[in-house]
Amino acid sequence: MTLHANFRTGYVAIIGRPNVGKSTLLNKLVKQKISITSKKAQTTRFRINGILTDKQTQFVFVDTPGFQTHYTSGLNAAMNRVVTQSMREVNVILFVLEAMCLDQRDIAVLKILPANVPIILVVNKIDKLADKNRLLPFLGEVAQVVKFSDIIPVSAMYKIQLAELLNTIRNYLPVSEPLYDKDEITDRSERFLAGEFIREKLFRLVGDEIPYSTSVVIDQFKLENHLHKVYATILVDKPNQKAIIIGKKGEKLKQIASQARKDMELLFGEKVYLEVWVKVKGGWADSESVLRNLGYE
Numbered sequence: 398m399t400l401h402a403n404f405r406t407g408y409v410a411i412i413g414r415p416n417v418g419k420s421t422l423l424n425k426l427v428k429q430k431i432s433i434t435s436k437k438a439q440t441t442r443f444r445i446n447g448i449l450t451d452k453q454t455q456f457v458f459v460d461t462p463g464f465q466t467h468y469t470s471g472l473n474a475a476m477n478r479v480v481t482q483s484m485r486e487v488n489v490i491l492f493v494l495e496a497m498c499l500d501q502r503d504i505a506v507l508k509i510l511p512a513n514v515p516i517i518l519v520v521n522k523i524d525k526l527a528d529k530n531r532l533l534p535f536l537g538e539v540a541q542v543v544k545f546s547d548i549i550p551v552s553a554m555y556k557i558q559l560a561e562l563l564n565t566i567r568n569y570l571p572v573s574e575p576l577y578d579k580d581e582i583t584d585r586s587e588r589f590l591a592g593e594f595i596r597e598k599l600f601r602l603v604g605d606e607i608p609y610s611t612s613v614v615i616d617q618f619k620l621e622n623h624l625h626k627v628y629a630t631i632l633v634d635k636p637n638q639k640a641i642i643i644g645k646k647g648e649k650l651k652q653i654a655s656q657a658r659k660d661m662e663l664l665f666g667e668k669v670y671l672e673v674w675v676k677v678k679g680g681w682a683d684s685e686s687v688l689r690n691l692g693y694e
């Protein structure tokens with residue numbers, strides 16, 4: 398590919414409280430399912446890069462975990478560290494809000510944004526607005542809290558104004574050659590994404606109280622004659638949680654594994670053999686060494 402004379406490349410952080418639509422936005426921008434989405438809050442725990450390369454620009458997106466203001470376990474402290482770290486290294490921050498919703502949790506996130514990085518306010522879910530006239534006064538209210546470089550209302554889900562958003566982001570990226578091959582969508586390994594898919598199904602299919610205390614570990618990930626073999630363990634705190642995840646006659650776990658396997662096959666483009674076990678591991682969310690093993694810094 399011959400490079401455009403003013404080709405730009407840079408890092409973009411997507412920040413916002415849980416459930417405002419950060420993962421959806423990233424997925425729609427990079428046009429492929431990479432980050433996990435769910436109706437429940439806080440499904441993203443890791444930093445995930447999504448990469449979009451067009452003729453003039455390479456956007457390297459950093460999807461950050463839902464910033465946690467309510468709980469104080471070691472896990473959430475680790476997650477907040479990841480958020481703060483990822484923000485200092487980027488060229489521009491997208492601060493995502495849900496239209497007409499500005500509360501203390503959003504303000505808590507706004508307070509940790511670094512002063513020296515441009516911030517674009519992305520007001521998401523405008524498709525839900527029955528009365529569009531209410532948007533302008535709302536934007537005025539938010540602009541009083543922090544000075545934004547730009548304000549772009551969008552609907553991530555319905556891809557409204559995403560081209561405008563990309564054009565605006567581009568203005569803040571330095572002229573530079575691409576950092577990644579143009580076909581790369583994420584620098585996360587397939588192994589990592591396999592774990593993310595299982596976690597997503599847990600969030601979708603298991604009752605409310607369970608997922609926050611669970612984690613997924615990929616024990617083995619190998620490719621044999623075009624067959625991906627994935628062996629995973631879901632770690633839970635208590636035996637009753639294990640029973641819920643497994644379900645009656647193992648039905649729930651079967652459903653989780655089968656849906657996760659289908660997503661993996663789509664992404665890898667090949668057949669997947671998936672085995673998922675559930676193990677009780679008390680108190681893991683507060684143990685520093687377990688957190689390190691799971692990939693948190």
Ligand SMILES: Nc1nc2c(ncn2[C@@H]2O[C@H](COP(=O)(O)OP(=O)(O)OP(=O)(O)O)[C@@H](O)[C@H]2O)c(=O)[nH]1
Nearest residue numbers: 416417418419420421435438439440441463553554
């Ligand atoms: N109506 C509407 N719903 C949206 C839009 N964008 C996201 N959603 C929904 O909002 C919910 C949360 O979206 P996510 O993308 O998982 O949110 P998130 O900010 O990444 O959440 P965490 O991972 O918890 O931090 C999901 O049910 C999405 O389908 C949008 O533009 N319009």
